[in-house]
Amino acid sequence: MQTITVTTTPFMDQRPGTSGLRKRVTQFQQPHYLENFVQAIFDTKNDLNGGTLVVGGDGRYYNREAIQIIIRMAAANGVKRLLVGKGGILSTPAVSAIIRKYHTNGGIILSASHNPGGPDGDFGIKFNGDNGGPATEQVTEAIYARSKTVNRYLTTHAAAINLDHIGHSHIGDMAIEVIDPVHDYAELMQTIFDFDAIRHLIVDNGFRLCFDAMHAVTGPYAIDILEHRLGAPAGSVINSTPLEDFGGGHPDPNLVYAKTLVEAIFGNNPPDFGAASDGDGDRNMILGAHFFVTPSDSLAIMAANAHLIPGYASGLKGVARSMPTSCAVDRVASELRIPWYETPTGWKFFGNLLDSNQATLCGEESFGTSSAHVREKDGLWAVLFWLNILAARRTSVATIVKEHWQRFGRNFYTRHDYEAVDATAANELMHHVEQQLPALIGKELNGIMVSAADNFSYLDPVDKSCSERQGLRVIFSDGSRIIFRLSGTGTVGATLRIYIEKYESDSSRHHEDTQQILQPLIDTALTLSQLRQRIGREQPDVIT
Ligand code: G16
Secondary structure, X not given: OOEEEEEXXXXXXOOOEOOEEEEEHHHHOOOOHHXXXXXXHHHHOHHHOOOEEEEEEOOOOOHHXXXXXXXXXXXXXXXXXXXXXXXXXXXXXXXXXXXXXXXXXXXXXXXXXXXXXXXXXXXXXXXXXXXXXXXXXXXXXXXXXXXXXXXXXXXXXXXXXXXXXXEEEEEOOEEEEEEOOXXXXXXXXXXXXXXXXXXXXXXXXXXXXXXXXXXXXXXXXXXXXXXXXXXXXXXXEEOOOOOOOHHHXXXXXXXXXXXXXXXXXXXXXXXXXXXXXXXXXXXXXXXXXXXXXXXXXXXXXXXHHHHHOHHHOOOOOOEEEEOOOOOHHHHXXXXXXXXXXXXXXXXXXXXXXXXXXXXXXEEEOOOEEEEOOOOOOOHHHHHHHHHHHHXXXXXXXXXXXXXXXHHHOEEEEEEEEEEEEOHHXXXXXXHHHHHHHHHHOOOEEOOEEEEEEXXXXXXXXXXXXXXXXXXXXXXXXOOOEEEXXXXXXXXXXXXXXXXXXXXXXXXXXXXXXXXXXXXXXXXXXXXXXXHHHHHOOOOOOEEO
8 A cells, every 4th residue: 555645735624613623624635635634633533543543424515535534534544444334334422332342542533413404505524532522622622723723734545445344354454343332332231121011111102203314314224123023013203314405404303393293292093202313323312292392301311210220220320411401310319319510512512521521421411311221422322321210100191300409499491592693793792792691690680599690610520620711601699590602512603502401490481482481581691782773683593
């Protein structure tokens, strides 16, 4: 094999966001753009030279081309063994599981997650380390620093690898294995959950489920696990073929974008259980007949019911949630007498807590939940967790949630997203809010006292690293919160997220409408931020 050194000049915009580098496909298609970033990974992670690497993606447009480029560069950079999913497909949690099972040195995942795909859509690349989790802040910064100085990349001439057949091949000294993308992941799920009980619920009790794969990566995983292994009738998984443009849809499992599923769940004769996952299979949305479970409640309910799941029957070490996630799980942790942790947004912040066995379950308001079984959030795992709870408790999703509220109280919660906002205006809005914070403490807003107000910073209890400026918080004496954050995953302008939460212990109010209950706090947020004047928007684009 002849190594070719290609001269290049750095791109200065390759700083990864909340989860890897995400840009328009057209930006990635510029000569050398992908190659520069991949070389920055190889130059930073020296253990890949002589090591094993996993590569796969969510099947979106440009996935196959990018994989061939990475395979040639891996060979030229001294990788000894490369595992790639058949068809170039590997979900994010499956990559994490494979890294851990085969003790590889890391993995490259090609995905822009829930962002739309296709020639005019988004593409993305992220690196996961040998624990199976997203690169830490330090590694991410080192890759970014290298991307600003990289002046050559290494590749080789080699015929394209046939990704559509499971098997072995070589480029020079590098062994390439095209693997079944589903097998290892499905086996792992079987070690955690009671498949017999779930199968009994579905096959013998007429329990009906609908899983929307949104034409994204989870289709093959859901067909194998839900239909083949657990006996759900054919057709229980909808939109199951991964498509390069996700069928023109937006592979974001929320009430707006998972339209077909939501219509079925809120229509006549709904299935007992509904769920959806996103582009790369790490997010989940959980629904019951005529019922939506917020991700924050889902995390709390999982924690409260974990003893029913074989994989967690011996108890949880602790739970962790991102700062904007509702405080519902904290109440469960207090009752279970286990520690709970509050981290910045981004799955990478859970890694140290999981590695050091201080947390078992983690979750985020952004439809992500998972546990120590991998180091990523895991959409289908969350679905199986709920199915296992339902199989054990033999009651409806709605009853499980309502009984949970009765026991722990209800954290009313909403997130309002303003997408593709002018970036300068969004930054000025954040600045405007931030400078008011010190003076708010001790004041009453809408009759409730502000007990704390700050820009959230996190001291990692394991490596003692400090992550600052992670979101503006206004916390009230009754536990209510207003949080302002700019998203780190958008690719156009800025996305402003406002998170609103209010705790209610009175069960006679638990059935009330979330938006109405939270309206006074929403109004306060709009006034504090002068949102309408500053960004010229009357309504949020997405409310969850
Ligand atoms: C990513 C991260 C999550 C984060 C989410 C939203 O998810 O992995 O940890 O909560 O983005 O981040 P932001 O609010 O900055 O847009 P995914 O599913 O997009 O990889």
